[in-house]
Amino acid sequence: MSKKKNTPMMEQYLSIKKSHQDAILFYRMGDFYEMFLEDAQKAASILEISLTSRNKNDTDPIPMCGVPFRAADNYIAKLIENGCKVAVCEQMEDASATKGLVKREVVRVITPGMILTEELLDKKSNNFLLALSKTRDVCGIAYLDISTGTFKTTQVESRQSKIPEQLIDEALKVDPKEILLPSNFKTDPVYKHIRQAFYGRQITYLDKTDFSLEEAKERLLDKFKTRSLEGFGAENLHASICAAGAILSYVQNTQMQDTKHIFQIIPYDLKNFLVIDDRSCKNLEILTNIQTLNKKGTLIHVLDRTVTAMGSRLIKNWVRYPLIDKNKIQQRLDCIEELTRAAHIHQLIINHLKSVYDLERLGGKISMGQGNARDLIALKNSLKKLPILFKELSLFQSPLLNGKNFEERETILSELNALAALIEKAIRDDATHVLNEGGLINDGYSPELDELLLISRDGKSWIAKAEATEKEKTKLSSLKIKYNRVFGYFIEVSKAQAVSVPDHYIRKQTLVNAERYITDEMKQVESTILNAQDKRNAMEYKIFCTIRDKIVSKATLILKTADFIATVDVLQGLALVASENSYTKPFINEKNLICIEDGRHPVVEKLIKGERYVPNSIEIDDIENQTLLITGPNMAGKSTVLRQVALTILMAQMGSFVPAQKASVCIVDRIFTRVGALDNLSSGQSTFMVEMEETANIINNATNNSLVILDEIGRGTSTYDGMSIAWAVAEYLHDLNNKGVKTLFATHYHELIKLEQIKPRIKNFNIAVKEFNDNIVFLRRLVQGGTNKSYGIQVAKLAGVPDIVINNAKQILSGIEKKNETDALKQPPKETKTKGKKKNKKDDDQLDLFGNNEQSIKKMLEKIDISSITPLEAINLLNDLKQKASN
Structure with missing residues (x-):
């Protein structure tokens, strides 16, 4: 029996699908995106839509399902959330003007890391695509947010065949939505830990040639139109180049168009930032609440008082990458101080910023050819705010605020003002988001378009007058002139009056209760009207694309401006938090001293109800009080004190005021925490194993310039084992490199208080408790001296x-x-x-x-x-x- 022959349409579908096997193909047919075969079965299940079939009467019908193209974004979002990729296949010709099969092509592939649609994005978080590479003794990562054009890279030396933990930790810090890895990473046991680290995230494996140094470098040079990467500081970063080149290859293969808004790659060195590993970030609840896994009850929830989406994304970056450069920290602190002293101007700045849309994502969307008229209006309204905003900012001394650090500020502002004026002149404020149905361009912008508009309007006016005239001439009261897409304009008369129609009326259609007619004169006018309307729609779209192209040519300027505005927004937000919560400006000392007077936990103080928050003072140095051994019962507040010290240091180094009466802090290179532990069931690790891994990480990586936070180490095993481990760890950190490391160590093992007598820089402290009639009252106050009571009962x-x-x-x-x-x-x-x-x-x-x-x-x-x-x-x-x- 011969194999059944496919229709031309199915042949076309299968041919296109062959090039996109790993994606669900959205095949455009009129007003719907259709899916067939396995794609239809998979999509129907995820989207919970009806699964039908093509050629139902055949012995082997083809499964199919479809979604309206106008509502496609919602369906695509659900598929992406369920780990799918979607290849969008559009009709490249007008079906009404084409004989036979319409030409179709995939115009873009949407993946978790390749999203531009606002409805699919979290406006307060970057949507990063990350690539990881390895060359001999160096490993690199690069990551791109295609919606904003942010493109960064770093690399780390590796003396083993494995990818170093530091780089994996950096990748987790970036929090990518999709990861690109070389194909050999998929099965090679050496890279098993990579696959485990990214468990639950979308991993895409590319051919090793995509990571080839020569080809990757060529892609980057071609993209940025430069002779070398020296201008970006990346010429000799070979591992970084490999990772970045793989990303560009993936972008080209999925987006199939130029990406002018990606105009630079930014290399950075991890040594230039305070390192807080992924576990410590979770332990300190910097971005995510451990219990609820959401933002409420976290540091970022307290600090983020930005009013733009750009600012909200940037402050997350500041929190995850605190500085170690004293001058840069001081610059930010001085800005906040200026803002807190100028409350009136500060409020004006906030009001202006509220009118600024997400310039980063607007610039990206427009550059990728997906911006509509409403996006252009939003861009115009934002750009028109810039002169007013800059005028207010010029009153400040700090270059971070007044824009003196903003390169070519005046030139950029002038060009963006001209761009806003162009959009205002050309694009209608009431323009719809649909681009091919007219109604986009203002009257008076194009004489040729105005002529077509006049013809169209006059024609419609003629039709309205014609109905009244025909009624008068024929005395037919039921006569009406109507329009539909099949017949165009026609005259409709009731059955009862049809016998009285003039001879020059040409019958077109008979209905149950009416007759429809046309006239030669009406058809001539109709042709003029419809041709003018079609020409008008096509001309408006062409003009719109020309204006959009002019905006694309200024994408770099828009993104530079967006970066400046985001910085201003973060600084004003931090100033607002400082004013509202009585934060103080920290002094950055060079004496290796941490001295916090009446410090508070920035999150806990906002959450407690029914009691006053008790502040605590703490002093840590490298001479007498290097390790503070803190004892006291559960619920007394030991963990809160530990966390608030770590968060105070983090806030100071990100350039924020801190929750204290007074603070003088030194710069630390890393903050390590061992605070609580949960079983890591996905990797089969017990509480104690997680605890020991965190402890091992501290012991192996802490330096004399680090800050270590240890809470209840050793409690996951037997009493004597746990106490022995805790004792040994405390001694090790005290003796590290014969200098020691600043450590806050909370414990229930009271035997450890004897360490104060053995080690010169260990001091005992406890959280005070008042006993009364066999009951206790928590005083929440840190006092000097150890205690040998746990008050567990x-x-x-x-x-x-x-x-x-x-x-x-x-x-x-x-x-x-x-x-x-x-x-x-x-x-x-x-x-x-x-x-x-x-x-x-x-x-x-x-x-x-x-x-x-x-x-x-x-x-x-x-x-x-x-x-x-x-x-x-x-x-x-x-x-x-x-x-x-x-x-």
Whole structure:
């Protein structure tokens, strides 16, 4: 039996699909995007739309589904969210003017890292596509946000075959939506850790030739129209060039058009920024709340008071990349100080910024040929605000605010003003987002267009007058002149009056209740009207494209201006936060001293209700108070103190005022944290393994200029193991390179307070607690000196553990403490005796308080962490102890 022959349309579809096997093909057919075969089955399931079939009566019908092209963005968004790529295939010819099959081509491929549509983007976050490469002993990454043109790269030396953890951590910090890797990374076991690190993200594997140094460099030179990459500072960054070249290859293959808004690549060195690894970022809840996984309850939620989308994206970058250059930090601090002293001007700046649209993404969208008339109007309105905004900013001294650092400012402003004037003159304010139906261009902009508009309007006016004239001449009261796409203009008369129509009326159609006619004169006018309308629509679109091209030629200027405005917005936002929350300007010292007077946690102080936030002062140096060993019960506030010190340093180095009465801080190169831990089930890691990995990272990478935050290290294992590890880590950090590292170390292992007597730069502190009638009150105050009490039972009582459990726990604790003192307890607590049971010789010989199961009970007790045990676990554990004691 011969194979069934496909229709020409299906042959065309299959031919196009062959080049886009990894994408769902949106095949344009009139007002719909259709999908066929496997694409249809997959898309229908994800989009929850009906799956039908083409040629239903055939023995082997073709599965198909479709979505309206006007609503396509919503459907594409859902497919992208579900890990799909979408190839958009458009009709390249007018179907009405073409005989046979319409020519179709894929005009762009939409992937998680290649999104331009506003509805698919988070306006407050960059949408990065990231590539990772390796050359001999160097590894590099490059990343691009095609919606804004931001293109950056860095590289790290590698002495092993693996990609270094530092580079993976940097990639996670970038938070890409899609990752490009060489094809050999897909199966090579050496790169398994790469695949694990990006688990859950879209990974696209490219041919190794896309990462070839020679070809990658050639792509970059061709893109930027330069003879070398020296001007960007990237000439000798070979690993970076490979990664960046792979990105450009991917952009060219998916977008199929020029990208003029990508006008530079920005190399950067990780050594120029305060490093906060991905785990520490999560531990400190800088961008994401650990519990809710959203923005609320995070540092960025407090600090982001920007009013533009550009500013909101930039402040995230400042938070993730704090500076280590004192002069640059000071510049930002001085700006904020100026703004806080000029409240009136500050408010005017905020009001002006609110009228500025997202210039970065507008510039990107227009440059990629996807900007409509409304985008041009938004651009015009934004550009018209610039002279007013710059006039207010000129009153400030700081070059970051007054624009003196903004290269060629006057020239750029002049050209952008001319651009705004062009748009205002040409584009109608009420223009629709549809580009091929007219209504785009203002009257008076083009004489030729005005002539067509006049013909069109006069023709329609003639039609209106003709109806009245014909009614008068024929005396037919039911006569109406109507229009539809099939017949054009026609005269409609009721059946009853049809017998009275003039002889020159030509019957066109018979309906149930009416007859339709045309006349030669009407057809001539109709031809003039419709031809003028079609010509008008085509001319308006052509004029619009010409204006859009002029905007594209100024894309670089628009993006430079956007960068400046974003910086102003971040600075004004930080000034607003400082004013509203009584932050202070930190002094950046060179004495390796961290001195914070009445410091506060920027997030916690905003969240607590029903009590006053208690500030704490802290001083860390490299002479006497280098390691602060902090003890005290749970819920007292140890973790809050630790975190607030780390966040204060971060804020100071990003150039922000800080939540304190006074602060003098030194510059640190890294902030390490070991604060809490959750099981990493996806990689099979326990709490203790995560804890030890974080600890190992600190030990292996901390320098004398780092800040280390350790909270409850070692609690994920047995008491003695945990205490030993905590002790050893504290000693190691104190002795690091014979200089030590600034460390805040909170612990429940009270034995560690003896370190103060052994190590000269370790000092004991505790969070003060007031005892009253066997109850405790948390004073939240950090005071000097250690404590040997955990108050675990009192905390359990506050948490609502029943009295029967609390009382039993007190008896057990009393016995344990007494045994530790005398090592010779003979009688068990009353509550743990077994009534009615006769003693035997074995009972008389016992040396522990629970009878003949001494060793097993002792081991059970050693494993108890009173500070973390839940009420239900406590009840079950006490029941087990009681049963063992009764045996």
